[in-house]
Amino acid sequence: MFQTTVQLLYPPRCLGCGTMVNSDFGLCGTCWRDTPFIDGTVCDSCGIPLQGQEDNHRTECDDCMKNPRPWVQGRATLLYKDQARKIILGLKHGDRPEVVRPTALWMARSARPLIRDNMLIAPVPLHRSRLLKRRYNQSALLVQALARETGLPYCPDLLVRTSQTPSLDGKTAQERQAVLQGAITVHSKRRHRLTGRPVLVVDDVMTSGATLSACAEACIEAGSGDVYVLVLARVPKDD
Ligand SMILES: [Zn+2]
Ligand SMILES: [Zn+2]
Numbered sequence: 001m002f003q004t005t006v007q008l009l010y011p012p013r014c015l016g017c018g019t020m021v022n023s024d025f026g027l028c029g030t031c032w033r034d035t036p037f038i039d040g041t042v043c044d045s046c047g048i049p050l051q052g053q054e055d056n057h058r059t060e061c062d063d064c065m066k067n068p069r070p071w072v073q074g075r076a077t078l079l080y081k082d083q084a085r086k087i088i089l090g091l092k093h094g095d096r097p098e099v100v101r102p103t104a105l106w107m108a109r110s111a112r113p114l115i116r117d118n119m120l121i122a123p124v125p126l127h128r129s130r131l132l133k134r135r136y137n138q139s140a141l142l143v144q145a146l147a148r149e150t151g152l153p154y155c156p157d158l159l160v161r162t163s164q165t166p167s168l169d170g171k172t173a174q175e176r177q178a179v180l181q182g183a184i185t186v187h188s189k190r191r192h193r194l195t196g197r198p199v200l201v202v203d204d205v206m207t208s209g210a211t212l213s214a215c216a217e218a219c220i221e222a223g224s225g226d227v228y229v230l231v232l233a234r235v236p237k238d239d
Contacts, residue, residue, distance in 0.1 A: 015087050015099055026102025035087070036079040037106070038234065045069045046209055047076035047110075047234050063087035063237065067173075069209060070216040071201070071227040076104075076234035077110040080205055082235050088204060091138050091232075100138075103232055104145030107202075111150060114228040116198040121147050124203040124215055125184060142232065149176045152200070158190045159201070159215050168210065176210035184214040188220035194224040206231040 014021050016031030030212065041050045045064035078084035091099045123139035140156045147154035163183050168176045188237060201215045206229075216227040 013098075014088070015102060016083050024102060026099070027106060031083060035083040036081055037077055038079060038110070041065070042075070045071070045074050046206065047074050047231065048237065049079070061237075069229075070213050070220060071116055071229045074113055074206075074212075074229040074231075075110045076206060076231045077106045078233040080233040080235040088233055091204065100141045100145050104142055104149055105106055107142065107146055107230060107232060108149035111146070111200070111230050114200060114230060115150060115152070116226075116228070119148075119152050119198045119200055119228075120158070121152050121154040121200045121202060122194075122215075122219075123156060123200060124160050124211055125157070125159045139203050142204065146202060146230075155190055155193055157187050158185055158194065158199075159218060160187050168207070173208045173210065175210050177213070180210055180214040184218050186218050191222050194219060194222060196223065196225050198225040198228065200228045200230055202230050205231045206236060207235045208232070 012021050012024065013019065014027065014028040014031050015026045016035065017028060017191055019028050021028050025032075037189060038047065041052060043050055043060060043061035043064055044059050046061060046069065048061050050059060050061060060138065078087075080088065087099060087103070091103065121143050123143040126139070143154050143156065146152075162185050166179060170205055171179065199219045201212060201219070203212060206212060209229075212229045212231075216229065219227050
């Protein structure tokens with residue numbers, strides 16, 4: 001009954017163009033075609049699409065081969081461009097929490113190869129000052145919805161920022177790494193939840209992966225099992 005009332009008051013609209021849609025997936029046919037979903041062969045570490053056929057060997061991009069990631073496997077749902085960019089900017093800055101549910105459905109689909117028994121889901125933490133400015137942590141909302149879709153438990157404050165880090169925009173991979181050194185840690189009161197347990201760290205966008213690396217390293221240092229990462233969108237590589 002409640003559900004029906006909500007749907008009458010807020011009929012689902014396309015996240016791309018705002019026309020009415022009748023599915024939970026949140027996009028009309030045209031916007032669906034214009035949204036760069038990642039499909040086919042991908043780097044098993046960072047989720048970027050790769051040329052060529054999938055074989056039985058582990059598939060990784062050049063970057064991940066050169067600089068192995070601290071996590072064991074990762075996936076991304078969208079390429080960060082065109083329509084995907086618009087959807088994510090809406091999620092990030094536009095106070096559009098209705099974007100969360102459909103995107104969590106897409107992400108649950110991308111997460112399938114990563115799901116392990118007893119896995120715990122955790123968002124990349126946002127620093128408190130930025131949280132206040134933005135009013136909500138979009139990764140935490142995504143994680144909550146994703147936990148509902150996958151049936152996995154989640155811990156919204158498993159990871160915390162210990163220091164305020166400047167924006168990573170325009171910084172090189174090394175600079176990003178230096179900035180993030182020790183900036184993310186496991187919450188002292190949540191440590192017991194990840195002992196020996198696989199963790200899925202979730203973020204909205206992956207650029208270099210430096211933030212996700214800092215999160216994975218913090219989990220491993222605190223005694224977690226293998227770490228996996230899932231992002232809504234992967235920025236195409238700049239080099
Ligand atoms: Zn549309
Ligand atoms: Zn890769």
